[in-house]
Amino acid sequence: MSLHDDLRAIALAEFATAGYAATSLQRIADLAGTSKASVLYHFESKERLLADIVSPALDDIERVVHSMLAEPRVEPVAFGEQFVERFVDLLLTHRDVVPIIINQGATLDDVPVMHRATETMRQIAELFRLASSSTIEKLRFGIAFGGVAYTLASAERLGLSGEIPTDELRSALLSILHDLLVPAASETR
Amino acid sequence: MSLHDDLRAIALAEFATAGYAATSLQRIADLAGTSKASVLYHFESKERLLADIVSPALDDIERVVHSMLAEPRVEPVAFGEQFVERFVDLLLTHRDVVPIIINQGATLDDVPVMHRATETMRQIAELFRLASSSTIEKLRFGIAFGGVAYTLASAERLGLSGEIPTDELRSALLSILHDLLVPAASETR
DNA sequence: CAGGAAACTGACCGATCGGTGAGTGCGAGG
DNA sequence: CCTCGCACTCACCGATCGGTCAGTTTCCTG
Incomplete structure (x- = not known):
């Protein structure tokens, strides 16, 4: 190397x-x-070093988000099923970069590449807004995806994760997200 | 003032x-x-200023965590119902301090008071470990509470929250957490 | 009014930071 | 052999940081 x-x-x-x-x-x-x-x-520069590290992950995430925003409007339940899998795969693929974006995005907004990261997260929030009608449903999306991202980002630090094989982790995350989102989208609350 | x-x-x-x-x-x-x-x-000192701000919230959180750890072991489902409400109230009470602990705990571990914050979060994770048997169940707890904490901490920054009355927010969070945790605890997975 | 404590200020310190620029070692190619 | 350019180093810069200290202002009290 x-x-x-x-x-x-x-x-x-x-x-x-x-x-x-x-x-x-x-x-x-x-x-x-x-x-x-x-x-x-x-x-x-130091900023360039950070940008070189974070940008590839951001490119991937933005590609998924933009394609979701561009696709014809689908029912919430379909949105959930489509987005959940793509989102989990994104998090697992860029598992090492996610903690930087999640834990430091808020305090590094003056660094250009992290401002871009914040904008990307805002677009994800916009996806939730489009896919959900009520306030509680928006909250539900936020907690689901924020929870997965934050847990993944902080699990190692808090000694929570242990050593879970990636494929087992993937199926577990999908199962939990499905439980949380699909009932919310299919029922009227 | x-x-x-x-x-x-x-x-x-x-x-x-x-x-x-x-x-x-x-x-x-x-x-x-x-x-x-x-x-x-x-x-x-600057560290003392931060400690004066964060410590009261940590005192409250630790009091709840220690009482949960000291109480005789209860069934997961009871644990969930007990802890959910206390946890949500803690987050809402210290709503302004939570973003600091959640978003900056990882990077400020050399500051004594933030190290204490990390230790407290680790104890919460320990509560999950005690209350849940399987890996996926631990993940479920982590996502639920991490999701609520992170969403609450980042909602304003991402323009997700709007202006939700506190009592409405509280009942919404309780409802979501209940959906996510109680099925997990009552079923065998 | 005297005085002493509390509140506050300006000047200054050492340390550390990101970044610059001139210069060095060196291996490949004509 | 010479040169060119890449990789790298050393010394140094200005800025900013948290923190100190001597001294001044403010204000209450005896």
């Missing part, structure tokens, strides 16, 4: 655990066994 | 929205129309 990739991997791990603001370029350099100036040679 | 209380209120709002690390004492002083040295006169 090249130093470039090493640096990105180290920065990703540090940003996710200690936080972007609390991780200095010097620390990344030390962990990689190189100099701070070398980090800034490979990534022109 | 005294300047002391003003400063705490301003700091609370800034810590919750912009983040602890991104909020300088100078900015708090400017917003309060005083000097940075005056802030440090009222609160001996």
